[in-house]
Each structure stands twice: as structure tokens, then as C-alpha cells.
Amino acid sequence: MDFPEGQLVGLAEIAQMANVGRTVVANWRVRDLKFPRPVAELRSGPVFRLDQIERYLARRRKNMTYIVSTINLKGGVGKTTTTVALAEFLSGEFGRKVLVVDLDPQTNATTILISENRWSKLNDKGHTLATLFHDALRPDNEPEKFDLKATLQKGVSPVSAVGTVDLLPSSLDLIDVQDRLATMPSGRFYASRPVDLLHKAVRPLLPNYDYVLIDCPPNLGIVTLNGLRISNGYIIPTIPDVLSTYGIPQIQSRVADFARDIGEDIVELGIVVTKYRTGTTVHENTLARMKTDSTLPELFDEMVPEANQVASAAEHVAVSTLRQKYGYAGMFPLLRNLTEEFIKRAEASL
């Protein structure tokens, strides 16, 4: 046989190139008609032309948007910190295009990424996601006010090495919207169900991104469900203590029920342990329990310790690099590894 392009690869090499496991590649072969045909079946398995595989993987990566919600029923467990760090590392270290959707009325992801000052100006003009939800509640004779283009903030993050993160900002006004949406009779929403509002509004944007990260409020109310409605998966950041981990089984079952209702898969990508203190009995015990409880989502290997560098990352201060923001020795390599693990899990899930 003559292979003009020279190099051939097998399934193991493809898995390595794509940074996924072999079973994932096997799945693609079965499910995806565009997967290149093997040039030969050897005793060791099928072999493929490297150039065709490279083109396939590039196209696959380009066409996929991974949409991931960050959820925990408790506040203060590192949801926002994790979401923002993943967004910044996905962009700055892994060259991905990222959209952060801030659904939490506390607006922390928003102010970390664009500063309080810039947020306040947007908020005065109604250029936040609160307006999207307010529109659904307006009287019929009022025009829609949500302006997607003016609301989308491009090239956010105070780190100059982070060039490809965009943001849909939140607003404190989301608190009041959440309560009113919950008590709205469903007949009022002729055009959209209350959980479809975000989906309908942002659908045209999504294909522009490799990753969409949704920072959810600490509950499973209608606003969070709007985020889950468009998500392929979710992560649960948690402090390894009793109260923070208490609600995890409830999240799992509620999300699974909701996914069934809407007829989509919403995959458990895992638990991110945050603010971890080694040597603390409660943390060590909770961690041991979480590791052995096979009903819980799998823990990410990389765990984020309680660290000043992580706490101060909440300030919107201009720096050049992620190493400067998160610290050269400690947190930078750790968060980079966490992001790499996140990519592997996300890309294996679709």
C-alpha cells in the first residue's frame, strides 16, 4: 500500500492528540459520520492518515461549544472564583474563546472581570442580563429593552494575557426578577417558557465560543434553570466541610430531573474542592467521605487550597500575566492543571 501523506496513527495516538481517553475516540467513530475512515485494519487495530485526523480534530474543536454551569446551593464556596479562573486560564493558557454568563445577582464575576465602575455604568443603562428577564415580565404594551449587542462585553479580564474572554454581566436587580418570575402564572409567557428566556436570547452568540461558563446563584431557582437549560454539563465547587457539601445529592437529583424534563443531557463534570485546609480534621474527614462515596460526582484531582493569592484575585487590578495574578509558584500551576483537567472532562462529555 502507498500512503502519500506518510504518517499513520492509531486510536491511541488520536486519543493522545485530542487529550481524551480511547473510549471517547471510539465513541466519535461510532457516532460521528465525519470521522475519517481507516486506511487499513491491522491486527493492532485500525490506522488512519495523520493529516485527515488533524483536520478532523481541528474541525471538531472549532464546531463544539461546551457550556458549563457552576452550581452550589451555598454561597461563599468559591463558585465565582473557580468560574473566573477557569475562564482566564482557558483563554490565556489554552487559547480558547470563552463567554462568561453571570447569572448571580451578587455580580461578583462581573465586577472581577470588568470592575465595579464599568459595571455601574452598564447597569444604569440597563445593559445587563436583568433586563432580559425584566422584559419577560413587562406589560404587553411595553417594548423589549434587552440589547444583546450592547450588553455583551468583549475582551474582559484585567489580565492582558487573557485576550478571548467575553462577558454577559449581571445586576443586583436579578434578585427581584427571580422572585417575580417564580410567582408568574405560566400562561403569561406565550412565546417562551420562563426557563427558556436565556436560551432564546443568547442562542445566536453561542457558536462563537469554545466554552461558555455560567456562574449561577446559590439556589436552583428559575434563573439557575435558565443557565442549566443551555448547559452540557455542570461543576460543583465546594469547601470540604459538612454544610457546603450537604446539598450536593439534592443538586444531582434536581439537575437530573430537569435534564429529563427538557430532554437533554446535563453531565456531572465533577466536584472542585476549594478553600481546602490540610491538617484540618473536618476537611480531611469530609474529603475522605467524598472520595469514597460513589454516588457523588467525581472529584477533580487538583484541589484549590485556601490561599491569599486566590482571595486577592477577586480584585480588578490590571496585570500582564496569569502568573502575576495567581502567583508564580503556588496557584498558577495548580489552576493551570485544574483547567487542563476541566478541558479533558468537558471534551470527553460530548
Ligand SMILES: Nc1ncnc2c1ncn2[C@@H]1O[C@H](COP(=O)(O)OP(=O)(O)O)[C@@H](O)[C@H]1O
Ligand atoms: N481558594 C481560596 N482561598 C482563599 N480565599 C478564597 C478562595 N476561593 C475563594 N475565596 C474567597 O472566598 C470568598 C467567596 O468566594 P466566591 O468565589 O465569591 O464564592 P461563591 O461564588 O461561591 O459565593 C471570596 O471572598 C473569595 O475571594
Ligand SMILES: [Mg+2]
Ligand atoms: Mg458567586
